[in-house]
Amino acid sequence: MDIFVARQPIFNKNLAVIAYELLYRDSDKNYFNTSVASNIATAILLMNSYFHFGIDHLVGESTAFINFDARLIHSDIPQLLSTKNVVIEILEDVKPEPHTLEKLERLRRDGYTIAIDDFVLDYPYHEILNLTQIIKVDFLSNSRDDIKKICFKYRKQGKLLLAEKVETHEDFEWAKKLGFDYFQGYFFARPHMIKSKDLTGSSSQFLRLFDALQESEPDFKKITRIIEIDVFLTYKLLRIVNSSFSLGTQIASVHQALSILGIDAFSKWLSLASLQSLSKSYATELVKTAMIRSKFLEYMAFHAASLEGHEDELALMGILSVIDVLLQEPMTEVVKNLPLTPDVKKTFLGEENLYLYPYQLCLAYEQGDFSKLEAYADMIEYDLHQLSLDYIDAVKWAEGLFQYMNDLDNEFVYSN
Incomplete structure (x- = not known):
């Protein structure tokens, strides 16, 4: 099975890179539909490949954002990673089952930073949201009015806001004026x-x-x-x-x-x-x-x-x-x-x-x-x-x- 690992930069307001999201997938198109046992086996394979490549080679001294679904969280794979240079990025479809919340609470106690991915205004799982420090707001799935509401609501709660899927410099400048902290997308690679x-x-x-x-x-x-x-x-x-x-x-x-x-x-x-x-x-x-x-x-x-x-x-x-x-x-x-x-x-x-x-x-x-x-x-x-x-x-x-x-x-x- 092949593991593909790439990286996408995350910028601050000054266009300095502060992190990379590691994008990965195996060649099995049915990866997310397999049984728990095979899912854990794939997770172990993924992490072995991750360590084989070396996080220092992928992100240097920056932080790595890494996606985790519920079954990967349950497998305790996140605990293998450093709290210093890794952000645990929770997929938006992870549900607040008791076991999942328990694992996330443990990660917070252990000093991990947790982010929620592809956030939209009507995201229903507030129990998970309360455990996150970073909200990644999807700029393609939210209207501008919804993005304004998200920004206004969650900045008051002390959340760090990351604008993701920012495709143009106009969107970058608009998000910066709204008060977003971080920015992700290929806007920086376009005139x-x-x-x-x-x-x-x-x-x-x-x-x-x-x-x-x-x-x-x-x-x-x-x-x-x-x-x-x-x-x-x-x-x-x-x-x-x-x-x-x-x-x-x-x-x-x-x-x-x-x-x-x-x-x-x-x-x-x-x-x-x-x-x-x-x-x-x-x-x-x-x-x-x-x-x-x-x-x-x-x-x-x-x-x-x-x-x-x-x-x-x-x-x-x-x-x-x-x-x-x-x-x-x-x-x-x-x-x-x-x-x-x-x-x-x-x-x-x-x-x-x-x-x-x-x-x-x-x-x-x-x-x-x-x-x-x-x-x-x-x-x-x-x-x-x-x-x-x-x-x-x-x-x-x-x-x-x-x-x-x-x-x-x-x-x-x-x-x-």
């Missing part, structure tokens, strides 16, 4: 401004460099000159190619780095560094998302028969998948100004081609839309047994690299 972002400094260099690197025969001297006029980018890139993430060779100049690493390898690191510089005023989670997608798609290409030899293009596609948000322009406009291959452009426009299905598989997994995984995987001859492993490896790689690049930022600031 929300009509006016395009003004690019300065390293941000504008990214487009120049990308254009130069995509030429049929890239000019080393031209690329070197572009990099060298940006002291911060030069410093970061030279340190990266000297780091444990590269060849371990001491690099004395940008030109030497290009010569030793080659255009393909250098282009990958350049894209990452430039992407980070574009995001200085934006949620850092967006950069992590791009890094994870890039490595996830690259791993996918390694393991999918139909994608052999396409690793570099898929990795680049992952990095560029958030460029529309960073530039605050529709992707249809962004791709017009970038020298991308026809298949990459078609993918971003949702048109049929070789890269569309791995890209859709990546997005579906990321968003917990697990029902579509098998169909997309079949289209690219990809073994679903590999999917969670590739995703977790991509998360670990992205988190490590992101931390390293942030350390370089701080080192650069302090040394000047």
Whole structure:
């Protein structure tokens, strides 16, 4: 049985990530209809996979929100988890049976934080609600009037309110004004401004460099000159190619780095560094998302028969998948100004081609839309047994690299 584990960020009002909800499902479509015994067996399998992946790799120093139904609560699985970095998220259909309430009361006494999932105004189980500290308000299932009533009523009771399934920045801003504490959804990964972002400094260099690197025969001297006029980018890139993430060779100049690493390898690191510089005023989670997608798609290409030899293009596609948000322009406009291959452009426009299905598989997994995984995987001859492993490896790689690049930022600031 396959276990799929993904994560979805939860933000505070300042768009800082404070937690991740772990989205998981096994490949058995009848999981929620099995007997108690098989349900507990599946729960044990789930938790073994959870511990195998490692919560530190999935959420780092953040908190993990994990869903539990009544039978999982009865199995005492929650007690295996830490009170410090786990929120017990109760599904909305859990009923206040005496045994269930007893288990929840014990969790509260033991110091666990409890949240109620997919909350709506007419939620009937007040006994459970009284035991929760966090209410996750479903923005798709409640009207705006109902959301206002929920906010007004439960803020007075001292509950923390989390707006979930927030799909647009307009909804995020509205929820913030209402007084919501936390926010969840893919609003942060969509453009929300009509006016395009003004690019300065390293941000504008990214487009120049990308254009130069995509030429049929890239000019080393031209690329070197572009990099060298940006002291911060030069410093970061030279340190990266000297780091444990590269060849371990001491690099004395940008030109030497290009010569030793080659255009393909250098282009990958350049894209990452430039992407980070574009995001200085934006949620850092967006950069992590791009890094994870890039490595996830690259791993996918390694393991999918139909994608052999396409690793570099898929990795680049992952990095560029958030460029529309960073530039605050529709992707249809962004791709017009970038020298991308026809298949990459078609993918971003949702048109049929070789890269569309791995890209859709990546997005579906990321968003917990697990029902579509098998169909997309079949289209690219990809073994679903590999999917969670590739995703977790991509998360670990992205988190490590992101931390390293942030350390370089701080080192650069302090040394000047």
